[in-house]
Amino acid sequence: MNIRHHFDDATLMAYAAGTLPEGMALLVACHLHWCPECSHRVKQAEAVGGALLHRIEPKPMPANALNDLMSRLDDDMAAEVSSLMQPAILPKDVPAPLHHYLKGSLDDLPWKRLGYGVHHIDLNLGGKGTTRLLKIAPGVSVPHHTHSGNELTLILRGSYTDEVGRFSAGDVADLDGEIHHQPIVDTDQDCICLIATDSPLKFTGFMGRLVQPFIGM
Numbered sequence: 001m002n003i004r005h006h007f008d009d010a011t012l013m014a015y016a017a018g019t020l021p022e023g024m025a026l027l028v029a030c031h032l033h034w035c036p037e038c039s040h041r042v043k044q045a046e047a048v049g050g051a052l053l054h055r056i057e058p059k060p061m062p063a064n065a066l067n068d069l070m071s072r073l074d075d076d077m078a079a080e081v082s083s084l085m086q087p088a089i090l091p092k093d094v095p096a097p098l099h100h101y102l103k104g105s106l107d108d109l110p111w112k113r114l115g116y117g118v119h120h121i122d123l124n125l126g127g128k129g130t131t132r133l134l135k136i137a138p139g140v141s142v143p144h145h146t147h148s149g150n151e152l153t154l155i156l157r158g159s160y161t162d163e164v165g166r167f168s169a170g171d172v173a174d175l176d177g178e179i180h181h182q183p184i185v186d187t188d189q190d191c192i193c194l195i196a197t198d199s200p201l202k203f204t205g206f207m208g209r210l211v212q213p214f215i216g217m
C-alpha cells in the first residue's frame, strides 16, 4: 500500500490522549492498521504523555478506585481477546478495526442511495458527529461543502482528487473548518471511503442546499 497522505500531529496527539469521538478514533485506528509511519508517531505521542504523567502531583484516591480499575481492565482484556479472535483472512480493503463494525466485505453491505452515483451507510455510532461509509461512482463528485468542525476521511478502495491532491487506498484527508472542497472520483472504479466528523457538514451551492436537508451530513 503506497500511503501518501497522513494525519496531522494534532489528530494523532488527540488519539493518543483518548479525546477523539468514537468514530474519529475508529478511523484513526483503521489507518494505523495500514500505516507504520503514523503508528510510530502515536507511540511517540504516548511516550510523551506517559512522561508528563510522572510529573503530576499524586492525589489521594477514592476507596473503590482499585475495584473500578480492575473492572475496566477486564473490559479492555475482553476487547483484546475479541480482536485476537478475528478471522485470519480479512477483505484487503477492510482494516481489522472496521471489520468489527461491518462483519463482511464492502460489496455485501446494504448500501443506501443518497443521490446520483452516491451511496452511503451510517455506522450509527451516536455522539455529536457522524461516521459513515460513502461509495461514489466514477466521474461523480460530492457536492461542494465546507466544514463547521473537523472531518477525517480514510480511502478504503479506489481514489479521488480534490483541491488538496489525489487520495487513494490507505490515504487520509485530515480537514478542519477552513477547507472548502469538492472531491471527484478519478478512475473507473467506485471510490469507497470511511468519513468521520465531529459536527455536521455544511454544503454550499445550489445542489448542496438541495441535498443538505435530506442527508444531514
Ligand SMILES: [Zn+2]
Pocket (backbone or CB within 6 Å): 003, 005, 006, 007, 031, 035, 037, 038, 039
Ligand atoms: Zn499514516
